[in-house]
Amino acid sequence: MDSFPKIAIIGGGPAGLTLANILQKNSIPFSLFEHDASPNERNQGGTLDLHPKAGQAAFREAGLWDVFIQHARPESDVLKVVKQDGVVLWDGNMSQPPNLDGKNVHYDKTLASAVPGGRTDSWNLHFRDGSVEKDFDLIVGAEGAWSHTRKLLTDVEPFYSGITAIELWALDVDQSHPWMVDYVGRGSLFSFDADRAIQIQRIGDGSIRTYACLRVLEGFIKDCGIDWTQPDIARKELVERYYSDSAIELKQMILKSIDKLIPRPFYMLPVGIKWDPRLGVTLLGMLLI
DSSP, X not given: OOSSOOEEEEOOSHHHHHHHHHHHHTTOOOEEEOSSSSTTSXXXXXXXXXXXXXXXXXXXXXXXXXXXXXXXXXXXXXXXXXXTTSOEEEEGGGOOOOOOOGGGEEOSOOEEEEEEOSSTTOXXXXXXXXXXXXXXXXXXXXXXXXXXXXXXXXXXXOEEEEEEEEEEEEOSHHHHOHHHHHHHOSSEEEEEETTEEEEEEEOTXXXXXXXXXXXXXXXXXXXXXXXXXXXXXXXXXXXXXXXXXXXXXXXXXXXXXXXXXXXXXXXXXXXXXXXXXXXXXEEOSGGGO
């Protein structure tokens, strides 16, 4: 064996890329395989809450702290809580990366399976494009809740949480919807009710995302009768059916967030999921939540 184990990281999300930076900083070779065809193929999600002893500690170890500080939005932890009738229960607004070596990162690579390799305790990775990467000593699964790597450790699969959200985007809100900026505040706004909620979040790119959440059956998206491919009509029907008695500001957040609509059933792993250790395989990141 070489002086270092051969390491494969499956998934180029925050956890996988941070691990890759730590390995690179310490001159430990690795290969990272990411499903997306490029880092800019799709929007990369909302704001993350990174704590000092977890995500922030990892950034320090990866040598990314200065870059993190440049882009961090500490004000985004400001919280506003509103009842569905518009009464404000709490308003926190009232108080005042180095690039990875490109040869190690492989895009457009979706793992199909991992099987024992030719060497003792090694693994071969088979990808959906038919390619095979051989003889890894360690596989780090960092590809999210639907991880293929996790299947090497447990048969437990994600299950429907009972919650479906309609994600709505409003871009460049400082120019297009300054009232949203004033209403939501610097961080997040939550409004919870029986079997429904509206959660709103400021994003670092100047946009706001609104999540209209409902406790509904798993087939809601296709069975509810709303045509989600017609966003203008869908937003109006969503409000009329499920939020008609909500405060006007909350309804306007749904109706005026016109730049993108994404239906999202939420899936989860069982709380407290555990598995027996297996040599050469581990998991990292949000697939553990």
